[in-house]
Amino acid sequence: MKYSYKFSNLLGTFYRRGNLNFTPEGNCLISPVGNRLSLFHLKNNNAETLPLATRCNITCVGLSPDGSLGILVDEEGAALLISLTTKSVLNQFNFHQPVQSVKFSPDGRKFVVTKGNVAMLYHAPGKHREFNAFVLDKTFFGPYDETTCLDWTDDSKCIAVGSKDMSTWVFGAERWQNLIYYSLGGHKDCIVSCFFEEGSLDLYTISADGTLCTWHCDTELAQLKPRDPNKKTQQSENAENESRGEEVRGVAHPGEEETVGRVRYKKAGRHFFNKEGEFNSLTAAAFHKKLHILVTGFSSGIFHIHELPEISLIHSLSISDQSVSSIGINCTGDWIAFGCSGLGQLLVWEWQSESYVLKQQGHFNNMVALSYSPDGQHIVTGGDDGKVKVWDTRSGFCFVTFTDHASSVSAVTFTSNGQVVLSASLDGTVRAFTLLRYRNFRTFTSPRPVQFSCLSVDGSGDIVCAGAQDSFEVYVWSMQTGRLLDVLAGHEGPISCVAFNPWRSVLATASWDKTIRLWDMVDSWRTTETLTLNSDALTVAFRPDGKEIAVATLDGEITFWDPEKGTQMGSIEGRHDLQLGRKELDMVTAKHSSKGKAFTALCYSADGEALLAGGASRFVCIYHVREQILAKKFEISCNHSLDAMEEFLDRRKMTEFGSLALIDEGAGEEGGVSLSLPGVRRGDMSSRHFKPEIRVTSLRFSPTGRSWAATSTEGLLVFSLDSSTVFDPFDLDEEVTAGAVRRALHVGEWTRAIVMALRLNEDPLLQEALESVPSSDIAVLCSSLPELYVERLLVFLAVQIERSRHLQFYLTWAHQLLMQNGQRMKTRSGSLLPVIHSLQKSLQGHFTDISKLCDWNRYNMKFAVCLSRQRGVKRNVENLDAESGDESSDPEMEP
Structure with missing residues (x-):
């Protein structure tokens, strides 16, 4: 069994916060997802998440003009310079403050970072390896409050910076005689976005109250005059004379910089977008300079498309009931991307055809359960939002969502044929969905309302079982008729898990009454065995051959049982392997809090040699079953924006009154909040802030054995076996070499060459040997x-x-x-x-791809045949009309 599983993809989460970027060719969308970065290939219809991560959630992303480099900045101001070509980290830097925006210049030589009330100009890193890739060139001061946005001119000569103090500042990226800085006012709310016109210093500024101001500049970009670094200005000469004690006199002939006219702006117009109401504020905007298209998003989920400078409305649509957080436009101006952080929703809208190119949304709340399809092509997930989603493992997209449940989904599973999805919910129903027609065709209920906490279906797909957490009973239904066949009673506590033997009609039920019961589904549903445990049973799993059971209990122990004899075969003390972190509000240390923690998810590997175990921790443990030892630990996340990630708390956040997380910030300030409402922190008086806690709720191995998936706080994480980077020979000796394989191929000894290539276990060599046959x-x-x-x-x-x-x-x-x-x-x-x-x-x-291509070709041929028939009929009619016209004009035919 190989344990070299690496992070492969992140499903179920498409957007959290930050800005959206299109690649230079406009076919790929880059979206920050937590502390990771996802790439959505819109032409190929697939998604991938890069195997790199920042320490905290990403707040802004800067992309170089050629699309090869990117700068990721997290909440704490730590930055990563990454290569999108090799998908690796090139350098690290820390700005020590939260950063509002990052943007490369159009020529790719510099980039600007805005933090606090300053804008800093850096030299862009080169293509070769550098000791320090972040070299500061200039720092621009001007705004009195935090900066919010920035934009470059097309020739990279000037930048515009918007601020919360309702002003916009224009700075020269180089030293110009007639432009050092210029401040623009005229707004009554904080600046959301500012944009230069194409090839001009003319400027558009947009504020949060929905006001658009147009500014005309009296100077062209070509009229900006560079300052001579060797020539001193009159002001610097006067300052030097004052320092030497000399008298400063006016000059009769002013210098060159005195005669050059300064750049001046004039307000050309003002327009108001916000006509929906007082509480509908503008939250995001994007501008396409070549097409002069302005897209604005509002807190009500509405977006507008206007054409500038006439400000004519092209389109208006409501995409959600949450605020639009970020907007991006691709290079051609055809596709517009919208991100809604409240729903985790990502949309790509083609405004000319008024159709969606991409529309994806994860679970609104936590993912709770997952299951692989028998062929490993699909994954079904259930969440606390009551939705059941089916994901394609190849593309990474959700292709169907079922919203029939009225409460949280607690368990999901596939039937053995892979065409039916079953889900159990706390609303008291178990529903069956078909993947052929995408509808709920069967609903299983109990005689009296109960909350179902677990679900299982036998190998034939005819018997469905679900356990209740409030009535301590297991309900059995028939898939064919939907009738309730029996109610299995006997447990004295809530049912935590049910599992069918893969090869026999034997059901194992785990309960909080410290027992595991085995039920024979063939022999009148009688109890064949009762296994007594030392603590409450949390989950149970059968080995793929059905000859062993693994049980996780509340005391952190994993025990292995023989279901035939009812004897214990071994145990693993795994409580300390969880390696729990300490929460911000915990009063005890992580070591003491781990005493009450245990594994809540178990899963055997496809070959039955390994066991995956996870719980309320950022680690997933994989154990060797036969040796009963820990083989490897996988870190699910390194995102410190989540709770319970660190083993030791920061002492700088501890005061004499306790943790800073418990203290109301506005309580001791003048004019602040003296008494906070129950459950409210930081003096906000209304919204509840919380840090999601890292945990793993469900684990499943792929039936192919090449990957495994876990539902966690971050989303649906997929880890795959990357054997291409691991040299794993088999039965190797001195005679087995690459040269020996090629010599055998040269003389036509195909079997010997293939066997040696298999023993070397190198894919390129084996491919060469097979293709030579x-x-x-x-x-x-x-x-x-x-x-x-x-x-x-x-x-x-x-x-x-x-x-x-x-x-x-x-x-x-x-x-x-x-x-x-x-x-x-x-x-x-x-x-x-x-x-x-x-x-x-x-x-x-391959079958799916080829069948789609064949269908497309068939429809095209049908369309071509119909079109040719229409043209043939039209041609015949024209010929008949022409013949009738010729006959009427013939003089011999006239009377």
């Missing part, structure tokens, strides 16, 4: 291949079928391997099941 010899080679190497070759073929363009060639290999070695592989069907699932997943992916 003539297609006519594949059947003979598959029959002569040793049984030990058949499984390894199937694993390689599953990966190659998904990646390679030689689809028919590798399909021939897979077909001949299965046909020639089918009888020999029956004895090891359990261990080969993950390999077969992986092969099925690759084939299903």
Whole structure:
């Protein structure tokens, strides 16, 4: 069993906060997700999350003009310089203050960072490796309050900075004689955005009250005159004379800088967007300079599209009931991206066709449960918002959402055929959804209202069981009829988990009454065995072969049982492996608080050799079942914006009255809040602030064994097995080398070459060996291949079928391997099941793509045939009209 799982993707979370950016070609959208960065490829219809993370939540992202570099800044002001080409971190820097915005110059040579009330100009990092990639060039002072936005001119000569003090400042990025700085007022609220016109110093400023001001400049960009660094100005000469005690006199002939006219602005117009009401403030804006399109978003979820400078309304639409946090426009101006942090919603709108290119939203509250489909293609999740979502593992997008439940979803699962999704909820219903028609076709209920906390379905998909947490009973239904078959009673505490044996109709139920009961579904649902535990049972899981049960209890222990004999086979003391963090408001240390913690999620690997365990911690532990030892720990998140991440609290945040998190900031200030309302902190008097606590609620291994997924506070995390970077030889000796493989291929010893390549276990070499074999010899080679190497070759073929363009060639290999070695592989069907699932997943992916292409071609051909028929009919009618016209004009035919 390999444990080299790496972070692969983040599903279920699309936008949290920060600014949205399109790549220079305009086909990819970059969105900050917590402390990670997600890339949405809109042309290819897939999403990926970069394998890098900041310490806290990302607040702003700066993208270089060529799209190769990016600057990520988190809440604390720590910055990462990343390469979007290699997807790696190049450098780190700390601004020591929260940063409002970061933006590269259009020529890519510099970038501006605004923090506090200053704007700092840095030299952009070069393509080569540097000791310090953040070199400060200038610092601009001017605003009296925090800065909010900035923009560059097209030639990178000037910048505009907006502020909360209702003013906008124009600074020269270089030393100009006629422009040092210029301040623009005229607004009655904080500046949200400011934009330069294309190739001009003309400026648009937009404030939060929905006011747009247009400013015309009397100077062109080409009229900006650089200052001579060697020539001193009259003011500097006067200052030097004063320092020497000399008398300062006026000069008869003023210097060159005296005769150059200063840059001046004039307000050309004012427009008011906010006509919806007093409480609807403008929250975000974006401007496309070439098309002169202005997009504004409001706190009511409405956005407007205007054409400037005429300010004519093109489109207006409401996309949600939450505030629009960020807006981005791609280079062509066709697509507009909207981010709503309140809902975690991300939209890409094509305004010309008035259609959605992308519309994704995660669970509004926490994810609670997940389950893989039998082929590993899909993942279903349930959340506290009562929604059931189905995700495509290849694209990373949700393609269907079921909203039939009225309360939190507690458990979800697939049936064995993968076409039906079952979900249990606290609203007292278990619902079955079909993935063929995307509807709820069956609803299971109990005689009296109960809250279902767990769910399971047997291997045939005919029997559905759900446990109740308030009536201490397990309910059994028939999938075919929807009738309640039986109610299993006997537990004396809430049912925490139910699980079916994968190979037999035996149900295991775990309860808080410190027992595990095994029920025989065939023999009148009688109890065959009762396993007594030392503490409350939290979760139970069957090994894939059904010959072992793993149980996690409240005392932090994992015990293994033989379901046939009812005897305990071993145990793992895993309480200290959780390595809990300390919350901000905890009065005890992390070491003492871990005594009452335990694993709440268990899952066996596809081959049954490993066990995944997770709980209220940022770590997921993987144990070797046979040795009963900890094999590896995976860190789910390093985001310190979440609670319970640190083992020791910062002493600087501790006062004589307790933690600063408990103290009302406005209580001791003059004019502040003297008494805070119950449950309210920091003197806000209305909204409740809280830090989400990091925890893992559910774990599942993929049926292919190549990945596993976890639902956590951050979203749906997927960890995959990246075998390409690990050298893992098998049965190696001195004679097995890459040169020996190529020599065997040269003389035509195909079997020997393939066996040596499999023993070296290097994918490029094995690919070279397989592609050298003539297609006519594949059947003979598959029959002569040793049984030990058949499984390894199937694993390689599953990966190659998904990646390679030689689809028919590798399909021939897979077909001949299965046909020639089918009888020999029956004895090891359990261990080969993950390999077969992986092969099925690759084939299903190609089948889906090809079927869509065939459907598209069929529709196009039908359209072409219909169009040609219409043109043929029209041509015939025209010919008949022409013939009738000729006959009427013939003089011989006239009477």
